[in-house]
Amino acid sequence: MTLLQVTGISKKNETNAVLHDINFSQKKYEKIAIAGETGSGKSTLLKIIAGLEQPDDGEVLFEDKKVVGPFDKLVPGHADIAYLSQHFELPKFLRVEQVLTYANTLSDFQAAEIFEVCKIDHLLTRGTNQLSGGEKQRVALCKLLIASPKLLLLDEPFSHLDMVHKAVLKAVINDIGKRLKITCILVSHDPNDTLPWANKILVIKNGEIVQKGKPEKIYRQPVNEYVGGLFGTYNLIPPDIYKSFVSENNVSGKQLFVRPEDLKVVSKTRKTVIGVVDEVIFHGSYYDINIDVQGSTVIVRSSMCTHSSGDQVHLSLHSPDLWYL
Numbered sequence: 001m002t003l004l005q006v007t008g009i010s011k012k013n014e015t016n017a018v019l020h021d022i023n024f025s026q027k028k029y030e031k032i033a034i035a036g037e038t039g040s041g042k043s044t045l046l047k048i049i050a051g052l053e054q055p056d057d058g059e060v061l062f063e064d065k066k067v068v069g070p071f072d073k074l075v076p077g078h079a080d081i082a083y084l085s086q087h088f089e090l091p092k093f094l095r096v097e098q099v100l101t102y103a104n105t106l107s108d109f110q111a112a113e114i115f116e117v118c119k120i121d122h123l124l125t126r127g128t129n130q131l132s133g134g135e136k137q138r139v140a141l142c143k144l145l146i147a148s149p150k151l152l153l154l155d156e157p158f159s160h161l162d163m164v165h166k167a168v169l170k171a172v173i174n175d176i177g178k179r180l181k182i183t184c185i186l187v188s189h190d191p192n193d194t195l196p197w198a199n200k201i202l203v204i205k206n207g208e209i210v211q212k213g214k215p216e217k218i219y220r221q222p223v224n225e226y227v228g229g230l231f232g233t234y235n236l237i238p239p240d241i242y243k244s245f246v247s248e249n250n251v252s253g254k255q256l257f258v259r260p261e262d263l264k265v266v267s268k269t270r271k272t273v274i275g276v277v278d279e280v281i282f283h284g285s286y287y288d289i290n291i292d293v294q295g296s297t298v299i300v301r302s303s304m305c306t307h308s309s310g311d312q313v314h315l316s317l318h319s320p321d322l323w324y325l
């Protein structure tokens with residue numbers, strides 16, 4: 001069942017188009033992530049969906065009814081759509097339980113479950129000035145959830161969080177979908193947030209959707225370098241180098257798009273390319289090995305590395321599909 005239908009949404013500011021002809025739909029419980037560089041229009045789109053900003057053109061339908069913008073509503077917003085801003089504020093000089101009680105329209109039992117999902121049970125008696133950034137964010141999220149929204153819009157919720165708070169918030173967001181059965185849209189520029197979580201990703205550039213699809217497709221078959229780069233390190237290998245990996249060459253002029261984990265350093269076999277190790281970079285759970293191949297740098301990702309700068313190596317390709325840009 002379609003929960004949200006966004007059709008032809010456009011918006012301009014004084015000088016530029018902030019959003020141009022945005023179209024997509026979301027089914028109930030479908031997890032949609034929106035990715036894009038800074039200033040690409042992600043927050044503006046979320047605010048329009050929530051009824052907090054007025055589009056110049058197009059419409060948002062939620063459960064088949066038009067979401068009206070602030071021009072047509074005295075108190076902007078939609079009762080069933082919650083928006084967690086990047087710049088949320090908690091009321092000062094109150095205990096957490098007071099902040100949450102004021103917004104509470106649920107039974108004690110339902111509220112307790114939401115507190116548990118948000119992992120804030122232990123914070124209820126603290127003052128809002130006695131919370132870390134991550135704790136504040138979970139309280140702000142909880143405040144939205146106790147109003148029982150059907151759609152939750154999360155705008156860069158992980159920015160400014162350390163690894164520990166980020167992991168806690170990721171668990172909370174997973175539980176919001178699984179236990180509370182609330183449909184979510186998540187805006188994040190970090191592929192580690194979006195790829196493992198989303199059913200569908202929308203990629204925005206300069207206010208336009210440049211690609212939408214499943215995470216695997218976006219990651220392995222980006223429509224251009226912008227999308228490829230947003231989701232991690234990649235190589236673009238020119239034809240004179242990739243011809244040694246790939247037998248067929250029916251895509252003249254295009255470059256082979258390869259993620260670094262799809263290349264391996266191997267002992268010489270039939271389809272390899274020779275290169276010289278330029279640099280080995282340790283990332284914790286993997287190494288990136290920068291290899292000079294005929295003047296181009298090719299990055300190979302590997303869980304182990306016994307090579308060092310200056311070593312001559314053979315590279316082979318282990319990609320499930322070939323993709324050219």
Ligand SMILES: Nc1ncnc2c1ncn2[C@@H]1O[C@H](COP(=O)(O)OP(=O)(O)OP(=O)(O)O)[C@@H](O)[C@H]1O
Pocket residue numbers: 013014018036037038039040041042043044045
């Ligand atoms: N209130 C406003 N008035 C005028 N222009 C605005 C306003 N808010 C945002 N913009 C402009 O609209 C464009 C899109 O901004 P938006 O905040 O939606 O992008 P974003 O993708 O969410 O960026 P970020 O990742 O940095 O939060 C930017 O060029 C921004 O400068």
